[in-house]
Amino acid sequence: MKLRYFAWVRERVGIPEENVDVPAEVKTVADLIGWLSARGEEYAYAFENPKVIRAAIDRHHVQPQAHIANAGEIAFFPPMTGG
Amino acid sequence: MSATIRLQREPFDAAIEAAKLTRGRTDIGAVVTFAGICRGDEAGTSISALTLEHYPGMAETEIARHVAEAEKRWPLLGVTVIHRYGRIAPGENIVLVITASSHREAAFAAAEFLMDYLKTRAPFWKQVEATGGAIWVAAKESDDRASERWTAPARGKSETVR
Numbered sequence: 143m144k145l146r147y148f149a150w151v152r153e154r155v156g157i158p159e160e161n162v163d164v165p166a167e168v169k170t171v172a173d174l175i176g177w178l179s180a181r182g183e184e185y186a187y188a189f190e191n192p193k194v195i196r197a198a199i200d201r202h203h204v205q206p207q208a209h210i211a212n213a214g215e216i217a218f219f220p221p222m223t224g225g
Numbered sequence: 226m227s228a229t230i231r232l233q234r235e236p237f238d239a240a241i242e243a244a245k246l247t248r249g250r251t252d253i254g255a256v257v258t259f260a261g262i263c264r265g266d267e268a269g270t271s272i273s274a275l276t277l278e279h280y281p282g283m284a285e286t287e288i289a290r291h292v293a294e295a296e297k298r299w300p301l302l303g304v305t306v307i308h309r310y311g312r313i314a315p316g317e318n319i320v321l322v323i324t325a326s327s328h329r330e331a332a333f334a335a336a337e338f339l340m341d342y343l344k345t346r347a348p349f350w351k352q353v354e355a356t357g358g359a360i361w362v363a364a365k366e367s368d369d370r371a372s373e374r375w376t377a378p379a380r381g382k383s384e385t386v387r
Contacts, residue, residue, distance in 0.1 A: 148278060149278055198283055201287075217348075219350065220350065220364070223350050223364050224347045224348070225340055225368075
């Protein structure tokens with residue numbers, strides 16, 4: 143699946159997007175955050191406080207317990223500050 | 226209802242957009258135009274510019290979803306939402322919401338509803354350029370509260386925006 147990062151999450155991870163193969167036991171957005179955090183220092187830094195991370199699956203806002211099985215694109219970003 | 230949703234780098238002209246929405250119409254009795262402007266300071270620090278990052282594709286979809294929700298809640302006759310991205314200097318406009326209805330109550334309420342949701346749900350992020358460097362603007366709790374007040378079930382309706 144494709145992962146996209148925005149704002150300071152993107153800056154901390156160091157790339158705007160990537161394609162990843164996620165192991166079967168990673169079932170939810172929260173699981174994915176945990177899995178990503180273990181991939182390296184930059185990910186651990188980006189996701190150090192999961193409470194402030196927002197996620198979208200296929201361009202819809204989702205909660206951490208959302209299932210990722212059929213996701214094409216998952217995005218991670220900080221709370222939004224538009225308007 | 227006619228709805229115009231646009232994301233663009235360029236500034237917009239609020240008066241022209243409002244005129245476009247009402248031209249040739251005799252059913253519209255109220256138009257509310259809200260424009261958000263880039264201030265020259267953020268949290269007491271003077272800034273040289275804002276840079277707005279957005280999630281292309283999702284931003285349009287998310288705004289359209291809330292315009293549709295506003296249309297369900299109020300008898301609207303037209304809506305225009307324009308949100309800029311990229312670098313924006315103090316004094317320049319950032320966002321435009323125009324709502325048209327037969328009467329003012331619906332136009333005022335829908336414009337406020339749309340702005341409150343744009344602040345907290347539309348995927349845009351502001352970064353300020355100040356003398357010390359570039360800083361991401363933190364989300365405000367007051368914006369979350371302003372947005373949450375609309376999730377209380379409307380009279381006779383049970384749908385909420387999630």
